[in-house]
Amino acid sequence: MSPILFYGVPSGCSFGALVALEWLGRPYRLCRIAMPEGFTEAFRRINPVLETPALLTAEGAALSESVAILNHIAASGIDRGLGFAQGTRDFDRLNRMLAWLNTTFFNAFAPLWHLVDHALPEADEAALRGYGRDQVALAHAQLEAMLGEREWLLGDRRSLADAYFAGIARWTKYHDVVDRKDHPRVQRLFDRLQADPAVVFAHAIERGESPAGGGGFLGHVTLEQALGELRVEA
Known part of the structure; x- marks a missing residue:
């Protein structure tokens, strides 16, 4: 199962996690959350404090907070220089x-x-x-x-x-x-x-366009579809 990033529009700080996933280049999906109306009781199962970004990991666990999500991505991107081994x-x-x-x-x-x-x-x-x-x-x-x-x-x-x-x-x-x-x-x-292609891609995603991306993006899912893959709530 590929991870799902819940990103907020307009101008959410989830933008950074989206760029990071593009840089990582591994399969991922997106779930678009319009703020604030998208912060529903259903979304509370993903993030109890009703904020973006949030990430549904490949193991089906809900993760919130930008720094935690970026460190989660970084752990898979050490070989690309996106993250570093703990203790260094x-x-x-x-x-x-x-x-x-x-x-x-x-x-x-x-x-x-x-x-x-x-x-x-x-x-x-x-x-x-x-x-x-x-x-x-x-x-x-x-x-x-x-x-x-x-x-x-x-x-x-x-x-x-x-x-x-x-x-x-x-x-x-x-x-x-x-x-x-x-x-x-x-x-x-x-x-x-x-000027970075991943940043250009993320801007296009926020505008509601359908850019090609760097190869890892597998498309959007609805919140209901994402909840069907949730194994460990936040």
């Missing part, structure tokens, strides 16, 4: 970067996503938007410094950290905050990823 320095470096992307870069956008989902008084909205803009700017400045002259987040070859970054970094345009050109190293990495 590269393994620690990858997990450090994934943790930073999750706790700092991702969370910088949290106030702005709150504004998308909630109506607030004008003064509160302005204050929260300003706070979010400052947090996003700070995260970009930190990443600019961390990148140095590296081509990718970890060095001279891509890893699953870059896939995760690709899904989050596009939110600056979605929320109209921070000009990435003020951070040329971050912009360079973003541009390099936008």
Whole structure:
């Protein structure tokens, strides 16, 4: 049985896991979840907190949270440089970067996503938007410094950290905050990823198109079909 990635639209952070599966090149399927209406009681069996991404593994076990899913994919992609053996320095470096992307870069956008989902008084909205803009700017400045002259987040070859970054970094345009050109190293990495075939494929999938992909994509399944393969709930 091939794994199933539950990805959220529009602009879900599941984008990174989709790119990662394309880079891995092994068979997988997709289940499209429109947010928030797709977060049903049936989907709760896949992820009790009603979020994407989620993954139904080849063994039929439900797995949630981006970092856990990316590490699950990485374990199958060590030979491709997507992940590293546990206990090695590269393994620690990858997990450090994934943790930073999750706790700092991702969370910088949290106030702005709150504004998308909630109506607030004008003064509160302005204050929260300003706070979010400052947090996003700070995260970009930190990443600019961390990148140095590296081509990718970890060095001279891509890893699953870059896939995760690709899904989050596009939110600056979605929320109209921070000009990435003020951070040329971050912009360079973003541009390099936008030209990557797997990233192009993931954008097309989110738009509802039917791209060919790199050979591992086997098509979409419905939530009901996926639940029929569920063996271990989250």
